[in-house]
Amino acid sequence: MKYCLLLVVSxxxxxxxxxxxxxxxxxxxxxxxxxxxxxxxxxxGPDLSKVASRMSEAQLQAKVTYPKKLHPGTSMPSFxxxxxxxxxxxxxxxxxxx
Numbered sequence: 001m002k003y004c005l006l007l008v009v010s011x012x013x014x015x016x017x018x019x020x021x022x023x024x025x026x027x028x029x030x031x032x033x034x035x036x037x038x039x040x041x042x043x044x045g046p047d048l049s050k051v052a053s054r055m056s057e058a059q060l061q062a063k064v065t066y067p068k069k070l071h072p073g074t075s076m077p078s079f080x081x082x083x084x085x086x087x088x089x090x091x092x093x094x095x096x097x098x
Contacts, residue, residue, distance in 0.1 A: 023093025026086055030079070037097060045076060053098045060094050061087065 027037070034045040051060065062069070064087070067076040082090065 021089075021093055021096075022086075023089035023091070026082075026090050027093055034076070048094070048097055051097045052095045057091055057095060060091055064090065064094075 031045075031048075032041040034042040036043065036047045037049050039049075055063070063076075064082075065080045066078055067074050068078070079087070079090075
């Protein structure tokens with residue numbers, strides 16, 4: 001019984017941590033007006049629901065930081081001005097999208 005309770009508490013706490021992921025909050029503030037994830041968001045940019053299955057962390061960072069270098073015709077703005085901690089949080093979230 002004690003182990004069952006620990007398992008339930010652990011699952012609840014991990015769910016709360018997942019919902020409060022700083023990178024997801026940042027993504028919701030800065031990216032969802034253009035990008036779809038799991039059926040929610042804008043339609044201007046590509047669907048990012050499985051972006052981590054097709055891009056490495058380095059590729060994701062390059063795309064977020066200087067998108068016009070990789071695709072000169074893109075309308076995606078640069079996010080090079082994000083704080084280092086914000087960039088890491090955003091990349092951590094994007095890496096969960098598989």
